[in-house]
Amino acid sequence: MRLLHFDTDKPMDFIAVGRLCIDLNANEINRPMEETVTFTKYVGGSPANITVGMARLGMKTGFIGRVADDQMGRFIRHYLEENGIDTSSVITDEPGSVTGLAFTEIKSPTDCSILMYRDNVADLNLSPQDVSEDYIKQAKLLLISGTALAASPSREAVFLAVEYARKHGVVVVFDLDYRPYTWQSVEETATYYNLAAEKCDVIFGTREEFDMMEQFEADRSHDDQATANKWFDYHAKIVVIKHGKDGSIAYTKDGQSYTGTTFPAKVIKTFGAGDAYASAFIYGLMRGWDIPKCMEFGSASAAIVISSHSCSDAMPTADAIEDYMEKCRNGEVASHGHIN
Numbered sequence: 058m059r060l061l062h063f064d065t066d067k068p069m070d071f072i073a074v075g076r077l078c079i080d081l082n083a084n085e086i087n088r089p090m091e092e093t094v095t096f097t098k099y100v101g102g103s104p105a106n107i108t109v110g111m112a113r114l115g116m117k118t119g120f121i122g123r124v125a126d127d128q129m130g131r132f133i134r135h136y137l138e139e140n141g142i143d144t145s146s147v148i149t150d151e152p153g154s155v156t157g158l159a160f161t162e163i164k165s166p167t168d169c170s171i172l173m174y175r176d177n178v179a180d181l182n183l184s185p186q187d188v189s190e191d192y193i194k195q196a197k198l199l200l201i202s203g204t205a206l207a208a209s210p211s212r213e214a215v216f217l218a219v220e221y222a223r224k225h226g227v228v229v230v231f232d233l234d235y236r237p238y239t240w241q242s243v244e245e246t247a248t249y250y251n252l253a254a255e256k257c258d259v260i261f262g263t264r265e266e267f268d269m270m271e272q273f274e275a276d277r278s279h280d281d282q283a284t285a286n287k288w289f290d291y292h293a294k295i296v297v298i299k300h301g302k303d304g305s306i307a308y309t310k311d312g313q314s315y316t317g318t319t320f321p322a323k324v325i326k327t328f329g330a331g332d333a334y335a336s337a338f339i340y341g342l343m344r345g346w347d348i349p350k351c352m353e354f355g356s357a358s359a360a361i362v363i364s365s366h367s368c369s370d371a372m373p374t375a376d377a378i379e380d381y382m383e384k385c386r387n388g389e390v391a392s393h394g395h396i397n
């Protein structure tokens with residue numbers, strides 16, 4: 058059974074919609090934020106990272122979003138363009154809004170957190186009028202990400218993008234990307250996440266993210282297969298549930314499930330794993346690979362990114378992923394900072 062159809066007549070491979078922001082990653086690692094004094098600036102935001110990943114993998118990519126009319130907004134636009142990402146649907150917001158900042162605290166390879174500055178951010182000002190049906194219809198795949206659903210008008214813009222995608226046979230992928238601090242309440246969060254997930258072909262999330270979505274259900278089994286089955290009753294063909302260092306499980310609508318293992322990593326920080334995994338997995342899907350191969354590629358890409366200081370800038374090329382897998386097979390990469 059063919060799970061997904063990518064329309065090869067469409068010129069653009071991949072478009073993401075949502076947040077573009079800045080990561081300021083601690084240079085002094087293995088210490089709390091209170092003792093951290095210098096940071097390196099990178100483009101950040103989960104959908105931005107995934108798009109950079111896709112571009113590094115050689116896909117023709119574009120982004121729909123809003124950036125602030127400030128130095129940070131210009132830095133983001135320039136970085137996307139340098140990576141070959143089309144920015145014709147990246148709009149500069151009216152003066153007054155700011156660029157979202159994520160300060161990352163790297164206390165240890167397994168204890169990382171993010172301190173967010175997201176008041177009055179430009180990315181959540183994306184409006185339905187910014188979403189072009191013509192732009193979306195020429196892509197094979199649209200990626201949406203949960204944080205863009207946190208507030209209006211960005212929320213409506215994402216739902217409209219999904220409608221256009223479905224109307225024109227564009228595969229819709231949802232990366233749950235749940236960041237609690239951008240939401241008002243768990244009730245609101247679960248409501249919008251569930252409404253969006255109903256409309257998507259592929260869903261990526263962690264067990265905790267799916268638990269958040271299922272919090273008001275009578276039967277909360279926390280069971281991965283039950284979670285996947287629920288979405289197969291709507292539109293989904295593939296549901297991937299990620300379990301950090303314990304790997305991932307992919308379920309497909311034809312009743313199969315596949316367990317993905319992890320690659321050894323010299324972990325510097327754990328965030329970015331999910332974005333790297335998603336980009337390499339989606340790349341594999343678009344190349345027509347079977348699910349286990351997509352998972353293997355995703356896991357290897359994740360291991361590379363968590364062994365690096367950044368998320369976006371560390372996204373590997375296909376050759377770099379192949380090389381890494383080869384080195385792991387030859388026993389040349391030992392795990393470090395990896396708690397089993």
Ligand SMILES: Nc1ncnc2c1ncn2[C@@H]1O[C@H](COP(=O)(O)OP(=O)(O)OP(=O)(O)O)[C@@H](O)[C@H]1O
Nearest residue numbers: 299300301302304305319327328329330331356359
């Ligand atoms: N410590 C680790 N060592 C090796 N691989 C890892 C590790 N942590 C995560 N991965 C890989 O990355 C994949 C996704 O990780 P995870 O479940 O942490 O996603 P996530 O929570 O969405 O990530 P993020 O922190 O970027 O939000 C895992 O399925 C696994 O393949």
Ligand SMILES: O=C(O)C[C@@H](O)[C@H](O)C(=O)CO
Nearest residue numbers: 080101102103159328329368
């Ligand atoms: O916006 C965030 O939540 C932080 C991201 O910018 C960061 O790159 C990350 O956490 C990747 O998943």
